[in-house]
């Protein structure tokens with residue numbers, strides 16, 4: 433048996449739940465960030481340019497420039513438990529393990545970097561799991577996130593003679609449990625502020641515009657989440673897309689430009705949050721909470737608040753438990 437460290441004994445293990453998130457470097461040094469970016473940006477689900485054209489650009493330009501800049505950014509958000517994304521995903525896994533008890537083995541993995549999906553899936557199989565729920569923690573479906581996480585798991589399953597039965601967690605962008613958890617988390621965040629925001633900004637990770645034209649539902653899923661969350665909060669949300677990468681046209685409006693426009697339009701108090709990220713990470717803690725604040729204040733904004741993701745707090749964990757129990761129907765008692 434190869435259980436995760438500190439895992440309590442598993443009673444008659446049959447069911448595994450593997451939480452999967454994007455991945456993060458092992459350290460904030462340039463070499464670790466370069467290794468991580470090389471794996472991430474070589475994924476053909478992420479950069480849809482033929483490798484013969486993309487790999488020379490990646491190896492010759494991107495991996496010689498971006499890792500240094502990104503390493504500085506990671507350093508600003510690094511925690512004593514490592515990268516925030518890894519630390520929070522681990523905490524989510526531990527919290528769910530407690531809720532599901534000994535009949536379910538809950539573990540976590542990353543699509544890029546460590547712990548690897550293949551390694552943790554194999555550990556589940558070796559621990560006796562004959563049924564596994566793969567749970568990519570992306571509320572909005574996107575080929576560059578959900579599909580590639582599942583692809584990686586299926587690639588490992590392809591090496592097994594005796595595979596476990598597999599289910600995958602569907603996107604949950606419009607699930608009432610998700611919308612309710614977000615609404616509760618945003619309300620709690622707003623109640624703790626010492627100002628009343630003129631605007632609430634929902635910032636989603638961007639994607640190349642072309643993926644929308646090719647039929648990826650990501651953009652529509654983001655818009656629907658924002659509409660339902662706005663209805664639940666009784667307030668209109670400003671929707672924006674962050675983290676543009678490369679020269680191609682990305683989904684808009686861009687979060688950084690939106691913050692500047694809001695400040696210039698006299699909306700001097702804003703609260704911003706990132707409903708598409710199940711855990712805080714570089715993209716929220718550095719890009720939104722640090723750089724977003726700077727651009728907003730430089731443009732004349734006076735009050736800025738970043739509200740955290742669902743993370744391993746009670747509303748988010750209860751929501752994940754509800755979604756996962758539903759998928760495990762027929763495998764375990766739903767209660």
Ligand SMILES: C=CC1=C(C)c2cc3[nH]c(cc4nc(cc5[nH]c(cc1n2)c(C)c5CCC(=O)O)C(CCC(=O)O)=C4C)c(C)c3C=C
Nearest residue numbers: 454455456457478502517574576577637677708713714715
């Ligand atoms: C939440 C959904 C995400 C989508 C959709 C997504 C698409 C996407 N991302 C890049 C390029 C980068 N993303 C980076 C970090 C990053 N991206 C997500 C999530 C989505 N990405 C997360 C959770 C993170 C944070 C990882 C962490 O360690 O905290 C980065 C690396 C950081 C940097 O160097 O700035 C890049 C690069 C592309 C190209 C893309 C779609 C095509």
Ligand SMILES: [Fe+2]
Nearest residue numbers: 454637675715
């Ligand atoms: Fe990304």
Ligand SMILES: [Fe+2]
Nearest residue numbers: 675714715719
């Ligand atoms: Fe970024």
